[in-house]
Amino acid sequence: MLSFLQNFGKRKPSSQPILTRSDSLDSAMLSTTNDSVSKADKDSTPATSTADTSSIAFETTPKPRERPERSRSLRPSRSNISSYNENVLSGSAKHGYRKKGVDTASRAVSGETLVDGTTDSPTSFLHQTTQGLNQGWSLGSLPGDNLNMSVKTEDRVTRRKSTRLSVFEFASSVVEQTKTVLGKRGRETTQTPVMKQEMGQSAVTLNAETPSFEGPVTKRLRLANGFEDSPSLSPLRATRKPSIRPVKRWLSQGLYVGQDPDFDPRLTTAKNKLKKANTKRVTSQRRSVLPMPMFAGQRNLETGRNFKLPFDVFSPLPPGQPKPDEWKKTHKNVFIGDAAAVWRKSRFEASRCVCTLESGCDHSCLNRHMFYECDDTNCNVGQDLCTNRSFAGLKQRHKKGGKYNIGVEVIKTADRGYGVRSNRTFEPHQIIVEYTGEIITQDECDDRMENRYKDNECFYLMEFDQRMILDATRGSIARFINHSCEPNCEMIKMTVAGKPRMALFAGENGIMTGEELTYDYNFNPYSVKNVQQCRCGAPTCRGVLGPKPKEIKDALKSLTTGGKRKLQQAIEDGIQTVTKKRKINIPTGVRNALSNVKAQTTGTLATKRTARGAEPDADKKDSVKMSLRRSKSTSMLEKSSSKTKTAVNTYSRRRSTATLALKEEAVEEDGDDDHPMSRRSSVKAAANSVRKNVVRTVKRGGRGAAGGRSGKSIRVIEDA
Numbered sequence: 001m002l003s004f005l006q007n008f009g010k011r012k013p014s015s016q017p018i019l020t021r022s023d024s025l026d027s028a029m030l031s032t033t034n035d036s037v038s039k040a041d042k043d044s045t046p047a048t049s050t051a052d053t054s055s056i057a058f059e060t061t062p063k064p065r066e067r068p069e070r071s072r073s074l075r076p077s078r079s080n081i082s083s084y085n086e087n088v089l090s091g092s093a094k095h096g097y098r099k100k101g102v103d104t105a106s107r108a109v110s111g112e113t114l115v116d117g118t119t120d121s122p123t124s125f126l127h128q129t130t131q132g133l134n135q136g137w138s139l140g141s142l143p144g145d146n147l148n149m150s151v152k153t154e155d156r157v158t159r160r161k162s163t164r165l166s167v168f169e170f171a172s173s174v175v176e177q178t179k180t181v182l183g184k185r186g187r188e189t190t191q192t193p194v195m196k197q198e199m200g201q202s203a204v205t206l207n208a209e210t211p212s213f214e215g216p217v218t219k220r221l222r223l224a225n226g227f228e229d230s231p232s233l234s235p236l237r238a239t240r241k242p243s244i245r246p247v248k249r250w251l252s253q254g255l256y257v258g259q260d261p262d263f264d265p266r267l268t269t270a271k272n273k274l275k276k277a278n279t280k281r282v283t284s285q286r287r288s289v290l291p292m293p294m295f296a297g298q299r300n301l302e303t304g305r306n307f308k309l310p311f312d313v314f315s316p317l318p319p320g321q322p323k324p325d326e327w328k329k330t331h332k333n334v335f336i337g338d339a340a341a342v343w344r345k346s347r348f349e350a351s352r353c354v355c356t357l358e359s360g361c362d363h364s365c366l367n368r369h370m371f372y373e374c375d376d377t378n379c380n381v382g383q384d385l386c387t388n389r390s391f392a393g394l395k396q397r398h399k400k401g402g403k404y405n406i407g408v409e410v411i412k413t414a415d416r417g418y419g420v421r422s423n424r425t426f427e428p429h430q431i432i433v434e435y436t437g438e439i440i441t442q443d444e445c446d447d448r449m450e451n452r453y454k455d456n457e458c459f460y461l462m463e464f465d466q467r468m469i470l471d472a473t474r475g476s477i478a479r480f481i482n483h484s485c486e487p488n489c490e491m492i493k494m495t496v497a498g499k500p501r502m503a504l505f506a507g508e509n510g511i512m513t514g515e516e517l518t519y520d521y522n523f524n525p526y527s528v529k530n531v532q533q534c535r536c537g538a539p540t541c542r543g544v545l546g547p548k549p550k551e552i553k554d555a556l557k558s559l560t561t562g563g564k565r566k567l568q569q570a571i572e573d574g575i576q577t578v579t580k581k582r583k584i585n586i587p588t589g590v591r592n593a594l595s596n597v598k599a600q601t602t603g604t605l606a607t608k609r610t611a612r613g614a615e616p617d618a619d620k621k622d623s624v625k626m627s628l629r630r631s632k633s634t635s636m637l638e639k640s641s642s643k644t645k646t647a648v649n650t651y652s653r654r655r656s657t658a659t660l661a662l663k664e665e666a667v668e669e670d671g672d673d674d675h676p677m678s679r680r681s682s683v684k685a686a687a688n689s690v691r692k693n694v695v696r697t698v699k700r701g702g703r704g705a706a707g708g709r710s711g712k713s714i715r716v717i718e719d720a
């Protein structure tokens, strides 16, 4: 049988038999033909090759009929024909091009010319064939044996080989072709590492034990492992992966099923892993599924949770947005040149706030009112209860990293150059971004203006503290924040661990995702000719960067014609009224009048304060100090601008010496049980009066060709 298979159905002689299911059927079907031939040829000289077989077969049969002789080269080579015939499938095929005289019926499966002249009916033959197909494969028992169709090796008779393909042979060839196309790589991709490993081992075994096998590896593996009659024996099925039906667990267990309870969607996977590794979890208290709504409600009632609407949304800009040329960044204030040496430590000693554990450090915290950030050295309630640690919170946010935590990004505006927008929400008064840069002395600033920045369009300079300048040319992203007459943020200077720092805070209404961040520059162009048109688009836009000239005039009028009370009110409203005079070209006469009124008023208030002696009137004290400091600042600016003619954009929201003194008194007197709160509220009132933005922006006046260019400005913080 083996030798029969070897000689039959193979294009070229092979030393190894191919044991395939198709072969068994094929051989079963075709053996009748061969046997009939062998019967006829039994007595003739045995052939030694398939070619001989053909010759024998054709020699013993007469020519079928006369046909026009075709050239051999034109005749299709039979060994190359791989056509598919339904007759072959049905088993009733009459193979090939027959010679006349050959009993075609005997070639059919249904013939009665089975080996040894057995008289099995076609039905029983088919039955046996089916049995043979269903049988397992093994070397010991081949299906052909059951069919009693074995052919002894010594009786090997060369027979004419059918050039048509049987159905199984055809299928095998298709699979083989497919595999050839897929190639090794294709097979590898369909095999799991475990499969490969198993197959590798089995292949070794197979090679060692059954070297005569050929065919797909999977089949050999099955044969070797004894998985007989397995459906995966089919080469087509062998390459197919078992499909795993996905189970929608979330349908029954909720959307968060399987998610780690500590998972933070704002972090990257790596950071989440790190966080998980670093946190000790109390696994016993964790539940793998969400609590039922009633339990969730109960939990909320017990533990409490701030309700937030809308939930924080992160909305980064789509890629490909125009970005500013890379600027030198620094996220910390850096002293440059002599600044560090000149810098003095804060004159004011840190004092503890008087907040209680019951109330926590809330909006009534004195440190908060004084624009001092609480820390472990000056806070009475500790980190957990304190809400006056904005800069510390910002540091933590930035430490976490990611665009969401940074929360801002640069955008290109239509008509104001670059700007900054939020890509998440911010609560009212929440810190957004710190304004950092290089801290330089006034001399250094002048030098930079004359040399380094002489061709610049924009300047990012602010008067900072102790007459230092904060230059954000190398600084944080906050330098790109534009002005608006109806801003949604405010720039605030606070003392953090004894050092002043500036940051942008959300305004009263908080910030929504995608809003452009703005604050009021109170831009002072220094000269009317340098007034810049404002394009903020607010309904109440003043039209220029800075106060309207009319407002300035009105303020001046109130200063000159109003009484002391009115003047004081004007002063408390902010020093804009004083600085505004430099935004427009105020007539010298008016200016002199203003100076006189200012001096008189200051003197009066100061006298009053002295007369009151030890009894502090917080508001007035504050006003006095403000006016004094204001005068000082003004002169500083005048001097500065007259000397260097540099433009300064100033901002200040700063406590005064007086308010600090009051605060200390209040802390001391807080122990007095009679009126502790009244004292404190007077301090608060004093502090509140100081919380006025004092922002001045002065356009750079003519300094040669570069100095006279419009649009050049620097912003300087001014101590109030």
Ligand SMILES: C[S@@+](CC[C@H](N)C(=O)[O-])C[C@H]1O[C@@H](n2cnc3c(N)ncnc32)[C@H](O)[C@@H]1O
Pocket: 415, 416, 417, 418, 419, 458, 459, 460, 479, 480, 481, 482, 483, 484, 532, 533, 534, 535, 536, 545, 711, 712, 713
């Ligand atoms: C500190 S820079 C702000 C960032 C600037 N837009 C940029 O592209 O670098 C200040 C300059 O921005 C422009 N600017 C800011 N707000 C403006 C506004 N509301 N209207 C017109 N120009 C504005 C002015 O030219 C101003 O001198």
